[in-house]
Structures are given as structure tokens and as C-alpha cells.
Amino acid sequence: MDYxxxxxxxxTNQFIDPKKRVFLFYILISILIATAWFMINKKLxxxxxxxxxxxxxxxxxxxAKSDYKIFLINQLIMMIVxxxxxxxxxxATALYFYFHTIDWLSAGMFVGIxxxxxxxxxxxxxxxxxDFSKYIVHRFMHKWPVLWALHKVHHSATVxxxxxxxxxxxLEGIIFSLRSAITQAIGISxxxxxxxNLVSLYTIVGVNIFVFVFNILGSNLRHSHIGIRYWKWLExxxxxxxxxxxxxxxxxxxxxxxxxxxxxxxxxxFGSLHHSVEFETLHLGIKKNQHDATHNLKNxxxxxxxxxxxxxxxxxxxxxxxxxxxxxxxRYINEV
Numbered sequence: 001m002d003y004x005x006x007x008x009x010x011x012t013n014q015f016i017d018p019k020k021r022v023f024l025f026y027i028l029i030s031i032l033i034a035t036a037w038f039m040i041n042k043k044l045x046x047x048x049x050x051x052x053x054x055x056x057x058x059x060x061x062x063x064a065k066s067d068y069k070i071f072l073i074n075q076l077i078m079m080i081v082x083x084x085x086x087x088x089x090x091x092a093t094a095l096y097f098y099f100h101t102i103d104w105l106s107a108g109m110f111v112g113i114x115x116x117x118x119x120x121x122x123x124x125x126x127x128x129x130x131d132f133s134k135y136i137v138h139r140f141m142h143k144w145p146v147l148w149a150l151h152k153v154h155h156s157a158t159v160x161x162x163x164x165x166x167x168x169x170x171l172e173g174i175i176f177s178l179r180s181a182i183t184q185a186i187g188i189s190x191x192x193x194x195x196x197n198l199v200s201l202y203t204i205v206g207v208n209i210f211v212f213v214f215n216i217l218g219s220n221l222r223h224s225h226i227g228i229r230y231w232k233w234l235e236x237x238x239x240x241x242x243x244x245x246x247x248x249x250x251x252x253x254x255x256x257x258x259x260x261x262x263x264x265x266x267x268x269x270f271g272s273l274h275h276s277v278e279f280e281t282l283h284l285g286i287k288k289n290q291h292d293a294t295h296n297l298k299n300x301x302x303x304x305x306x307x308x309x310x311x312x313x314x315x316x317x318x319x320x321x322x323x324x325x326x327x328x329x330x331r332y333i334n335e336v
Contacts, residue, residue, distance in 0.1 A: 078174075
């Protein structure tokens with residue numbers, strides 16, 4: 001009974017906790033933004049706007065239904081796995097004591113700085129390093145075959161809804177949980193070591209103010225069929241919903257573009273930026289004529305494991321063949 005209560009609480013928490021992407025207030029704000037977008041930008045009536053936003057073909061598609069099922073299953077998996085994962089406190093403590101071994105650093109060396117500057121610096125640093133780490137890990141997810149096998153589950157979505165953010169393989173979920181623990185630990189340990197116990201976040205309802213602003217500006221529209229585009233100059237700085245939707249496109253020219261979460265600066269700096277296009281021109285998924293089997297839960301959970309195993313075996317086989325060639329060459333030289 002306790003496990004059932006914990007499980008239902010974890011699911012409910014996703015919608016009532018301001019730290020979560022699908023917090024109901026953020027969803028409501030996204031609906032209001034979408035309504036304004038369609039009525040002002042697309043000149044649709046309120047009735048047509050609401051029909052467009054709550055399109056049954058989107059929310060009751062096979063792809064969307066898979067999103068909902070994966071969300072429920074992954075919540076259970078992460079509830080079981082989370083206690084065994086390394087925590088940010090453990091990492092932060094290790095880093096904090098490591099800093100004591102660095103000669104040119106001393107604990108509390110900047111403790112005299114005004115508290116407001118410490119809070120502001122810490123808040124900006126945490127948001128920036130978190131966003132940058134998301135970019136790096138996301139990019140690796142596309143570049144490394146073993147990680148792409150996992151991330152492909154997310155990209156197999158042929159329609160986008162706010163729940164698509166949860167359409168991830170559990171192993172990818174673990175990787176991103178560790179990423180979050182490491183980046184938060186880095187910020188906490190550095191600032192507590194240098195600035196003492198004056199360190200805290202500038203928050204709104206317990207959320208980093210920059211994360212809060214990101215969420216109320218329509219973070220949930222990134223996984224949606226509502227292709228809101230920003231001015232071209234602004235898309236060099238912030239990822240628009242349409243830019244992330246383009247990231248899900250199967251078009252060759254859109255491959256490996258727009259890895260950023262909130263900031264587009266990383267894509268701009270590292271050459272992966274692509275400005276948005278009209279949503280209606282996009283074909284989403286992982287390939288043309290994508291089979292419905294890609295939305296099957298068994299395939300979504302097991303195919304990545306088989307693909308990773310196959311990739312590793314092929315790598316081992318290549319290494320063995322290369323090693324055998326070296327041995328044979330050595331034998332031939334000795335015989336001569």
C-alpha cells in the first residue's frame with residue numbers, strides 16, 4: 001500500500017510541483033500563449049483556436065498514447081532506481097573537500113561580498129551550467145551510436161504533446177538524472193567553499209527565477225503542435241518552440257540542429273543552430289513512412305537494448321579482427 005501511495009504521489013507531484021515542467025500553472029500559461037498566438041498571429045477565431053490547440057488527432061494518436069504510457073511506467077522505474085543513484089549532496093561534499101587540497105584556494109575567500117551579489121551570481125551560474133550541460137549531453141545523445149539508440153525513443157514520437165518530454169528510455173532518464181546531480185553539485189560546492197553559508201538561490205515559488213521565467217514563457221510549447229517562432233535575432237539567444245520542433249524533424253537539413261534547452265547561444269557558438277520554419281512544413285519522427293511498431297511499448301523499451309548490444313559486439317569483433325591481423329603480421333615477419 002505504501003508503494004502505491006508513493007507512486008501515485010510521484011505522478012501527482014509532476015503536475016503540482018512548480019519545479020516540474022508540466023506543473024499545471026505552466027500548462028495553463030502555455031494554453032493562453034497558444035491562444036494569443038493563433039488569434040493574433042494566425043487570425044483564427046476563438047472557436048477555431050481552441051479546436052486547433054486541443055486537436056483530438058494529436059492527443060489521441062498512437063504516438064501520444066505511447067507518451068502517456070511511458071510516463072506512467074518510467075515514474076515507477078525511477079521511483080525504484082532513484083535511491084541507488086549517486087546524489088548531488090554526495091558529489092558536492094566530495095568536491096568541497098577536494099577544494100581544500102588546492103593551494104591557491106581558501107575556504108570563504110570571498111565571504112565579504114554583499115549577499116545580494118552572491119545570490120544573483122549563484123542563481124545565474126546554476127541556470128547557465130545546467131543549461132549548458134543539457135546541451136552537451138543532448139549533443140552526445142545524437143553523436144554516439146550507443147546513446148542514440150536510447151535517445152531514438154524520444155525522437156520516435158510522430159506528434160508532439162507536453163507529455164512527449166517524458167518519452168525517454170529509462171536508461172536515458174538515469175543519465176540525465178546523473179547530469180543534473182553533477183551540475184548542481186558543482187555549483188553548490190564551488191559557491192559554498194568560496195562564499196560560505198550566504199549562498200542561496202533567487203527563487204519564485206521555490207524555483208530558480210530563470211527556470212521559472214523559462215517555464216511561464218511556454219516551455220511546454222516546445223513539445224507541441226503549436227509552432228511559435230521568435231524574431232530571428234532572438235533565436236540566436238533563446239530556443240523558440242518552433243526551433244525545438246524543427247529538432248524533431250526527419251529532414252536531412254534539420255539533423256543534429258538545435259540541441260539547446262532554453263538557450264540557443266550554445267547552438268550558435270558550436271555551429272548547430274538552425275532558425276525556425278513553419279510547423280506545417282515539418283515531418284516529425286525518425287524516418288519517412290515510420291511504422292506504427294515504433295510506438296509499441298515492447299519495442300520502445302527493448303529495441304534500444306538490442307541495438308546497444310549489437311553495436312558493442314560489432315566493436316569487439318572489429319577489435320579482435322584488428323588484433324588477429326597484427327598477430328598474423330608478426331608471425332609472418334618472424335617466419336621471414
